[in-house]
Amino acid sequence: MTASGLTSTSTMPFSLGYGTNGFADHPLPVALGLIAEQGYDAVALTLGHPHLDPYAEDLGDQLQSLRRLLDELGLRVVIETGTRFLLDPRHKHRPALVDDEATTRVVFLRRAIDIAAALQAECVSFFSGVLPEGTTAEVGWQRLTSRVAEIVEYARDKGVLLAVEPEPGMVVETVSDVLRLRAELGNPRNLRVTVDIGHCVVVEPDGVRGALLLAGPLLANVQLDDMRPHAHEHLPFGEGDVDLPLALATLAELDYRGVAAVELPRHSYDAPGLAARSIHALRAGWHDAGRIGENGRWLQESATAIATGTGTLSTIFTLARRHVGRGPIRPDNDPTGVLFGTACDHLRGQLIGRLGDVLPPDELAQALLTLYGNGDSAERRGVLRGLGALSTGSQQLPDTVVSVGLRLTNEALRTNESGVVAAAVGPFAATYLDQHSWRHAVLKLVFMGISLQAVAHLTERADDELARMASDFAAERTAAGRPVPDDVQLLLQASSSYSTSS
Amino acid sequence: MRLFDPHIHMTSRTTDDYAAMYASGVRALVEPAFWSGQPRTNVGSFIDYFDSLLGWERFRAAQFGIRHHATIALNPKEANDPRCVPILEELPRYLIKEGVVAVGEIGYDSMTAAEDEAFSRQLELALEFSLPVMVHTPHREKLAGTYRTLDVVRESGVAPGMVVVDHLNETNVELVKNAGAWMGFSIYPDTKMDEQRMVAILARYGTERVLVNSAADWGRSDPLKTFSTANAMLAAGFTSDDVDQVLWCNPVEFYGQSGQLILGPIPGFDEAGPLDATAGFEGNSVLRGARA
Numbered sequence: 001m002t003a004s005g006l007t008s009t010s011t012m013p014f015s016l017g018y019g020t021n022g023f024a025d026h027p028l029p030v031a032l033g034l035i036a037e038q039g040y041d042a043v044a045l046t047l048g049h050p051h052l053d054p055y056a057e058d059l060g061d062q063l064q065s066l067r068r069l070l071d072e073l074g075l076r077v078v079i080e081t082g083t084r085f086l087l088d089p090r091h092k093h094r095p096a097l098v099d100d101e102a103t104t105r106v107v108f109l110r111r112a113i114d115i116a117a118a119l120q121a122e123c124v125s126f127f128s129g130v131l132p133e134g135t136t137a138e139v140g141w142q143r144l145t146s147r148v149a150e151i152v153e154y155a156r157d158k159g160v161l162l163a164v165e166p167e168p169g170m171v172v173e174t175v176s177d178v179l180r181l182r183a184e185l186g187n188p189r190n191l192r193v194t195v196d197i198g199h200c201v202v203v204e205p206d207g208v209r210g211a212l213l214l215a216g217p218l219l220a221n222v223q224l225d226d227m228r229p230h231a232h233e234h235l236p237f238g239e240g241d242v243d244l245p246l247a248l249a250t251l252a253e254l255d256y257r258g259v260a261a262v263e264l265p266r267h268s269y270d271a272p273g274l275a276a277r278s279i280h281a282l283r284a285g286w287h288d289a290g291r292i293g294e295n296g297r298w299l300q301e302s303a304t305a306i307a308t309g310t311g312t313l314s315t316i317f318t319l320a321r322r323h324v325g326r327g328p329i330r331p332d333n334d335p336t337g338v339l340f341g342t343a344c345d346h347l348r349g350q351l352i353g354r355l356g357d358v359l360p361p362d363e364l365a366q367a368l369l370t371l372y373g374n375g376d377s378a379e380r381r382g383v384l385r386g387l388g389a390l391s392t393g394s395q396q397l398p399d400t401v402v403s404v405g406l407r408l409t410n411e412a413l414r415t416n417e418s419g420v421v422a423a424a425v426g427p428f429a430a431t432y433l434d435q436h437s438w439r440h441a442v443l444k445l446v447f448m449g450i451s452l453q454a455v456a457h458l459t460e461r462a463d464d465e466l467a468r469m470a471s472d473f474a475a476e477r478t479a480a481g482r483p484v485p486d487d488v489q490l491l492l493q494a495s496s497s498y499s500t501s502s
Numbered sequence: 503m504r505l506f507d508p509h510i511h512m513t514s515r516t517t518d519d520y521a522a523m524y525a526s527g528v529r530a531l532v533e534p535a536f537w538s539g540q541p542r543t544n545v546g547s548f549i550d551y552f553d554s555l556l557g558w559e560r561f562r563a564a565q566f567g568i569r570h571h572a573t574i575a576l577n578p579k580e581a582n583d584p585r586c587v588p589i590l591e592e593l594p595r596y597l598i599k600e601g602v603v604a605v606g607e608i609g610y611d612s613m614t615a616a617e618d619e620a621f622s623r624q625l626e627l628a629l630e631f632s633l634p635v636m637v638h639t640p641h642r643e644k645l646a647g648t649y650r651t652l653d654v655v656r657e658s659g660v661a662p663g664m665v666v667v668d669h670l671n672e673t674n675v676e677l678v679k680n681a682g683a684w685m686g687f688s689i690y691p692d693t694k695m696d697e698q699r700m701v702a703i704l705a706r707y708g709t710e711r712v713l714v715n716s717a718a719d720w721g722r723s724d725p726l727k728t729f730s731t732a733n734a735m736l737a738a739g740f741t742s743d744d745v746d747q748v749l750w751c752n753p754v755e756f757y758g759q760s761g762q763l764i765l766g767p768i769p770g771f772d773e774a775g776p777l778d779a780t781a782g783f784e785g786n787s788v789l790r791g792a793r794a
Contacts, residue, residue: 376557
């Protein structure tokens with residue numbers, strides 16, 4: 001199945017699972033029963049306390065009965081090895097594969113491979129570790145490669161797949177790090193990739209879709225959770241910035257057939273509730289993923305029609321709304337679609353993003369001018385979102401495109417229509433708009449009562465002068481006996497932690 | 503009581519009018535493109551006007567909980583100025599835009615050859631884009647103009663059920679009814695039609711295919727005439743279902759033929775009552791921005 005074949009009624013090619021590290025307050029058999037009861041088809045089994053002790057004397061018997069239980073419940077299983085304090089009660093995740101002395105880690109991973117073989121698990125997932133103080137990156141990398149080589153060989157003999165998980169802050173932090181490690185080891189067939197979709201918003205340069213596509217056919221294990229960009233904290237779906245439908249659509253596009261398991265290790269206190277809410281969110285996300293697939297097909301057909309001259313760009317752009325509708329993309333947080341746009345704004349934006357690949361710069365610039373000039377407010381929002389897509393999709397945009405983009409952005413910022421103004425302060429403005437205009441744009445949002453959540457890279461660009469402007473604005477409001485918007489406080493705080501950057 | 507004003511020129515009205523309309527039950531309206539009192543002299547003047555109808559005016563209406571739609575056309579009066587006629591070439595791109603629910607106002611002002619030409623051309627566009635048509639009947643020579651209008655519509659091939667003939671009165675209502683077109687009535691303070699005469703026409707010709715509008719603009723007019731007509735209907739013994747048919751279901755059925763009506767409540771408003779203005783618009787108080 002490809003993205004263009006995905007529809008809202010397709011079935012998932014992969015199996016949804018739940019991690020046992022999110023059920024630390026339940027005995028393992030009870031946890032497995034609850035997971036299956038909620039409709040999950042798989043489990044990510046974390047070895048060690050409080051569930052399966054990898055060093056138990058009767059491990060063989062335990063594994064046999066566990067395999068029987070998994071069969072009864074119809075659960076696939078992957079082995080996770082990220083247990084805290086398993087090998088060193090004082091230091092989390094130590095020793096690591098990048099430490100000077102790591103024998104216990106290697107022995108543990110071998111044990112995990114034995115367990116995976118006994119359970120006929122899909123794979124064993126493991127991470128690299130944080131570079132110890134005083135160790136150079138080269139030395140850490142060298143230790144890692146030699147130990148992984150050893151583990152790979154052991155696993156090959158046992159017929160077990162390995163999956164390296166990139167972790168924020170560790171030596172292997174991104175999918176491209178895994179690929180580099182794999183290449184240095186001669187691309188062993190049984191060394192694959194784990195992707196945690198939450199990590200992607202923290203560390204992956206091309207986001208969740210980019211990371212999954214990069215892993216491609218090497219993807220052997222997926223962890224599902226939400227996360228915010230600046231904090232490596234596993235959150236329930238909806239509480240962070242992960243685009244879950246996009247992640248699921250990308251997995252479908254890859255025809256990923258492995259396990260994708262919810263990873264919420266700090267939420268055991270409400271495990272049954274989270275297991276229920278998570279699968280509900282995943283099913284809703286999958287439904288939306290179907291729409292992404294349909295939109296992907298529309299984008300493909302539209303781009304082809306434009307490229308081959310069988311369709312008119314401006315007509316296709318206008319009629320996009322009849323294809324996708326006008327609902328807000330974040331209905332809970334932004335029911336009017338003012339801050340983050342509507343489904344159609346984004347589809348139009350994506351179409352413009354594609355044009356960046358097929359049109360030469362001059363034609364692209366002219367197309368942007370025409371689409372904006374001939375557009376109604378929604379189409380103009382689409383063009384502005386498209387500028388954002390263009391500016392995040394490549395390194396540096398061609399000068400002609402930047403020049404037109406700035407002209408349109410400034411024109412949009414002169415309007416008083418909240419949705420248009422909000423769409424003009426996205427990634428394109430963050431990258432290309434001069435500091436004076438950008439400050440005025442931000443203050444205009446505050447003045448118009450539009451939340452500053454609409455602004456891309458706010459904290460990176462906020463400076464003392466903007467804080468001064470916000471402070472004057474607050475003084476004016478106070479003098480008039482009118483309330484001061486909360487966002488003013490945000491601007492004052494931003495300047496105290498970031499220096500002037502103009 | 504939910505009200506739909508199928509013909510009102512909000513560009514000419516104040517925010518107080520929007521607030522009063524919402525308070526009296528207006529939840530949706532159609533603003534037909536027409537002239538601006540001061541004659542236009544170039545195509546650009548139309549383009550900014552059309553963009554404003556689909557942009558700022560729709561946004562402004564939304565701040566007050568009202569769904570705003572538009573009809574787009576070269577109006578009959580300005581069809582007589584050769585400097586304005588090239589706007590016809592720009593119409594196709596507007597006729598596929600969101601919330602454009604008809605081609606209009608078209609028809610006759612002085613029944614000139616230029617008006618004939620623009621009328622026919624725009625009926626062709628309505629056929630091409632599968633849109634309903636709003637036809638304005640002339641202020642002078644209304645009966646003769648109505649006959650001619652119906653002839654031109656018949657010749658165009660546009661189905662009569664896709665046409666509303668507007669600004670009718672006692673002299674031409676039967677003609678339009680028999681032609682199978684929709685009958686539009688503009689309730690004005692002291693011209694065209696008033697509430698009592700409207701009630702009498704409804705009593706005589708029934709509530710089917712009748713649209714009642716305020717046609718309020720920058721002249722002496724009243725944006726609450728849909729509301730006062732509804733009350734006059736109730737006072738005359740019509741049921742609330744009759745009122746709902748004339749002042750909501752009929753315009754929804756007629757303009758719904760475009761597939762472009764958007765009628766759900768605007769977030770931050772509900773169907774029960776007016777918004778608490780101090781509460782803001784879903785927490786981001788765009789109301790303030792709108793008034794800036």
